[in-house]
Structures are given as C-alpha cells and as structure tokens.
Amino acid sequence: MSDSTRQIVTIDGPAGVGKSTVSRGLAHILGFTYLDTGAMYRAIAYGCHSRGCDVSNGDEVAQLLPAFSISLRAPDKPDDDVRVYLNNKEISAFIRTPEMGSLASQVSAHGPVRSLLTSLQQEIGCKGKIVAEGRDTGTVVFPYAAWKFYLDATPENRAQRRVKQLRENGEEADEQNILSMIKQRDTDDKERSLAPLKPAQDAVYIDSTTITAAQVITLMLSYISL
Numbered sequence: 001m002s003d004s005t006r007q008i009v010t011i012d013g014p015a016g017v018g019k020s021t022v023s024r025g026l027a028h029i030l031g032f033t034y035l036d037t038g039a040m041y042r043a044i045a046y047g048c049h050s051r052g053c054d055v056s057n058g059d060e061v062a063q064l065l066p067a068f069s070i071s072l073r074a075p076d077k078p079d080d081d082v083r084v085y086l087n088n089k090e091i092s093a094f095i096r097t098p099e100m101g102s103l104a105s106q107v108s109a110h111g112p113v114r115s116l117l118t119s120l121q122q123e124i125g126c127k128g129k130i131v132a133e134g135r136d137t138g139t140v141v142f143p144y145a146a147w148k149f150y151l152d153a154t155p156e157n158r159a160q161r162r163v164k165q166l167r168e169n170g171e172e173a174d175e176q177n178i179l180s181m182i183k184q185r186d187t188d189d190k191e192r193s194l195a196p197l198k199p200a201q202d203a204v205y206i207d208s209t210t211i212t213a214a215q216v217i218t219l220m221l222s223y224i225s226l
C-alpha cells in the first residue's frame with residue numbers, strides 16, 4: 001500500500017462529541033475530502049423508516065437495501081453539513097434530527113447494512129486524502145489509516161452542546177430527553193456485536209469536554225505530518 005493511499009485521518013467517537021465540526025475543519029486545512037459516514041447510516045434509516053419498515057428488524061431492512069443508492073455531495077458553504085441524496089433525491093433536511101440518529105443507530109447494527117456502507121466508504125477513500133468520521137472508521141473501514149483519533153466527552157457535556165446547536169437552529173430541545181437519547185445511543189453503539197464503537201488500538205484519545213473544537217484541531221494537527 002502506497003503512502004498516499006494511507007493519507008487518511010479517522011475520527012471516531014460517540015454522538016454529539018463534535019466530530020463533524022472538527023472533521024470538516026481539519027479536512028479544510030489539510031485540503032482533504034471530508035467523509036461523513038454517519039450521514040450514510042442516517043440515509044438508510046430515513047429510507048427504511050419512510051417506507052414503513054421496522055428498522056430493528058434486520059431481515060426487513062436487508063430486503064430494502066438493493067433499492068437504495070446513496071450519494072454525498074459537498075455543501076455550498078464549507079461550514080454546512082454534507083448534502084445527502086437517496087435515489088437522487090436530496091434528503092439532507094430530514095436526517096439530522098436526534099430521532100433519525102437513534103434510527104440510524106438501530107439500522108447500523110445489521111450486518112448487511114454495515115457491509116454495504118463499509119464497501120462504499122472504502123471505495124470513496126481508496127485514493128487517500130480523506131478525513132473520515134464515524135464509529136468504526138479507524139477500527140474497521142480504514143484500519144491502515146496513517147492518523148487515527150478517538151474523540152470523547154461526557155454525556156452531559158455532549159447533551160448541552162446538542163441542545164445549544166438545536167436551539168441556534170431555531171428548534172426546540174429538551175435537555176433531559178436529549179441526554180437520555182445520547183446515553184441510549186452510547187450503549188447501542190458500544191455494545192453491538194458488529195464494529196462496536198471503541199478506540200482503535202493505535203488511535204490518539206482526545207477528551208474534548210473542556211476544550212474547544214479549534215483546540216482539538218490544533219492538537220490533531222500536531223500529530224499529522226504530510
């Protein structure tokens with residue numbers, strides 16, 4: 001494997017820890033492509049849910065998978081979320097809710113979903129120069145990545161940030177409700193049998209509870225040499 005193929009940064013960690021902000025910022029500085037793997041799980045969850053499928057039922061979900069084609073496009077403004085398309089229809093506005101996050105966590109436990117999306121992600125990253133964020137990008141998707149990080153923060157801190165973000169977007173947010181969803185998602189993502197959320201053995205662990213996204217990016221850059 002060439003050095004350029006290994007030019008991949010992986011950033012894994014639990015829900016609401018600030019992975020997207022940090023990954024987008026880092027990708028911009030490095031001139032790499034930002035790969036939001038969670039958006040792909042959210043797209044599958046949206047596709048299944050909108051067709052009335054029970055997302056906890058692996059057989060039902062697997063039957064629908066051949067009908068889905070997912071694509072990601074860069075946003076118009078660099079600070080915005082990646083644009084997500086399901087069967088050529090833009091679904092970006094529907095997939096960023098806490099509820100869709102929980103549904104995405106449920107579909108992500110099914111083997112056929114993980115195989116499909118892991119292959120897609122590996123195809124996107126095969127030439128390197130990628131910042132990939134998710135739950136298993138350092139452990140499963142790009143185990144050969146040159147730079148791996150695991151970003152963490154307390155559930156309470158993550159809930160507060162998510163509430164602030166939602167309110168800034170003019171949406172209502174109940175902190176206790178968000179906190180319990182975050183804790184449930186932590187349990188589901190960490191305890192599933194396939195590609196559970198955990199730091200890769202060779203990942204740098206960063207606790208972002210008391211530091212800003214800009215400080216996290218600076219710290220990450222200190223480990224990266226191009």
Ligand code: DC
Pocket residue numbers: 015016037038039041042101104105108133134135136137185189
């Ligand atoms: O990062 P996110 O909140 O958009 O992810 C939504 C869910 O998708 C997450 O709770 C678990 C799943 N996911 C995953 O299993 N593996 C990934 N690499 C990314 C997300």
